[in-house]
Amino acid sequence: MSKRDPKPEVLRLEELALLVKSGDIKLPRFQRPFVWRKTDMLKLLDSIYKGYPIGSLLLWNSSQRLKSERDIAGLKVSDEPTLYPTSYLLDGQQRLTTLCGALFWEGGALNSMWNIHFDLESEEFIHAKISDSVTTYPLNKLIDTTDFIQQCMKFSHHEKGRIFTGRAERLLRAIKDYKIAVVKIGDMSIEEVAPIFERINSTGRKLTIVDLMMAATWSNGFDLASEIQNIQESCIDLGFNGVSEPLILRSIAASADLGINKDDIQKLRNLSSVELSAASSKCRKAIISAINWMSVELPVRDASYLPYGLFFTYVVEFFRIADKPGVHQLAEIRTWFWFTSATLHFGGASTGDIARDLTNIRDFSTGARSQLFARGTIDISRLLYDKFSLKNASSTVFSLMLLSTQPSTTLSGKVISLEAAGEKNSKLFGRVATRGMGDINIGVVLDPFREQPNLNAEPDVLAEHLLNKECMGAVKNGDGDSFINERSSVISTVVERLTDCQTTYNFESIANGFLDLDKGESDEDL
Structure with a gap:
């Protein structure tokens, strides 16, 4: 299938839900989290029951091995080895997550968002407030035939038993037989897919360099999302907040001896899981050292007080290379911070400027140069x-x-x-x-x-x-x-x-x- 020739198909909703559960349709990590409110979920189910259109889905048929969710709506999807190419869901996450959560919920807290029932009296979807009502039908008992029969037996002796059974059967047919358009695109690179995802995403959320690298660098031995989260938690434990994912990603790239511009960061995809893990470990250690120093010397306890995030990257790189920095080096770093800040040095920095400053900080860290900047007269x-x-x-x-x-x-x-x-x-x-x-x-x-x-x-x-x-x-x-x-x-x-x-x-x-x-x-x- 040509990547420029999208292939439309029509699939039953039940089939799609089962494909998600089996892991044949995967939710890539660069998708946003589930954000629908309970009312949104109920409206979707009501539209399906009434036969209203709910929009199409977009799947990406790809051979790329990307990090995907193994837990969707609390549902553990199959951990069977994936056969590639496989299908990644690009558009329709909120809808399919709602369906999987409601149909395959394994039970638990009564107030769970997935505890959705169909009111057999009013023919409306509700979040159940009691656990064993005769007049409501739990959606997680709908798909399995045995569950369906046993659930219908519960209201067989009710005065409206025949009506309730008829409505339950209608609900079953509505869910199982509802058909939805699915468009599949071919085996494109993640960079080619990114603008498609951005355009069709209802929120207009752009994929960041962090999203792309989280997807592109995943392997069985490395999870960039988890590494970044662990580093952020270490920062918070030290009383230092505001360290964003992009800041950490840039320092991981530097810790892998790469550059820190976008094109350089993209090279992380070429590293093995062992190399990526090593870079992340070095980065975490250097960030902790940098934070301890900044908290005392500047003092800064939140990254928001750094006029430019580039300084954070450079000082982390300094502490990565200069394992035991000397008094002169530490004093120079402090002076350089105030120099770059007072002169707005990093404002509008080009990729060339960023690369040169990175080279300078690395040379300074190894002792190859004794100063980071020339003293002179500055305009403040x-x-x-x-x-x-x-x-x-x-x-x-x-x-x-x-x-x-x-x-x-x-x-x-x-x-x-x-x-x-x-x-x-x-x-x-x-x-x-x-x-x-x-x-x-x-x-x-x-x-x-x-x-x-x-x-x-x-x-x-x-x-x-x-x-x-x-x-x-x-x-x-x-x-x-x-x-x-x-x-x-x-x-x-x-x-x-x-x-x-x-x-x-x-x-x-x-x-x-x-x-x-x-x-x-x-x-x-x-």
């Missing part, structure tokens, strides 16, 4: 004067600078709990600037209570908030220009200390409209 205008929004990288950097001083109280004197600052949250920050200067970064302070600041706060309290008496005097006098000049000077001094660089800045060059261009790096950038 964006860091100072961008409009404050934690959706952009410059404000994320600024907020992290405010947190890095670990202030004990707000400017109004209230005690600050830094535990609440673990996840990036704009509600943790207030404004101290004068009116008319806009909501720009340097007008922001750490203040989850949003109270009027004490303009006569002690110098040590002001220093914890990266302010001085001159800043507060400008606020008191409503002098926006003086505040901008004074706090810019304070921040630039801190940045120079953190980056080992000289700084320059110019408010006038970006004052019109305040820049808000760099949104940082999202998982979709992978």
Whole structure:
């Protein structure tokens, strides 16, 4: 069958459900989880009972050995060895899962979503609230002939027994004989199938590089989904959150001595299960080391506070290679973090830039180079004067600078709990600037209570908030220009200390409209 010549067929619903149960139709791991609500399930069954159309299914007939679910709706599918080519379900998961769950449910909790009955009085599908009602028919007793006969016998002596039996028989025929269009596409690669899946998927969910690699790298000895989940759980156990699947996948690729751009990550498919397991193990160990270091040195306890996910990848790679890093190396990594953050270094990085930075971090980790960047003069205008929004990288950097001083109280004197600052949250920050200067970064302070600041706060309290008496005097006098000049000077001094660089800045060059261009790096950038 040509892959460009889809083959339509018409199959009975019972046949399709049995093919899922036997494992002849597989649900690939890159499918979304079952998300239908109970009402959605009941509406589907009602449509089938009434003979309404429920749409077609799409199957992919493929020789590729992809990770597929062995548990669908709590139903253990056959573990018989698969004969290839086999059929993967691309469209229709929610519908077939509903049917398999209802028809093959093995019993259990009364409130299970699969405990679906047909009300013989009203001819409606319901989620049963009692276990042994004479007037309802459990769908998991429908397909097997013996079960069907025994179930009908339960209401044979009921005054409406004949009516109930007739309705049960109608239900059986409706389910068993319902026909549905099934379109099969030929043996295409997973990259060719991806856009088809994306287009027909009712949610419009795009397949990510993680989805593709989870499917493409699966073997009997390796499960990428489980490896990533285990690493995420290790991070959470350390009190570090927000480490996404794409971040981990990129570090696994680096730990396999590959690059970290999309094309490089795709090369994971060429590795054996032994090589993939080894890379994942190295990655997990390096991530734990990187998290322990970041939690103390930056401090960062949530990946959302990293302006760019690329830094996470690079620091993990550093700890993978530099098993016992020296004091100088650790200090350089810390300085490099603040340099790349203050300069928005990774914003708009090309594949070439990413590859060069990866080479540099690897050379630095082995001792082949002593510095990660050349010291010089850096422009921090964006860091100072961008409009404050934690959706952009410059404000994320600024907020992290405010947190890095670990202030004990707000400017109004209230005690600050830094535990609440673990996840990036704009509600943790207030404004101290004068009116008319806009909501720009340097007008922001750490203040989850949003109270009027004490303009006569002690110098040590002001220093914890990266302010001085001159800043507060400008606020008191409503002098926006003086505040901008004074706090810019304070921040630039801190940045120079953190980056080992000289700084320059110019408010006038970006004052019109305040820049808000760099949104940082999202998982979709992978």
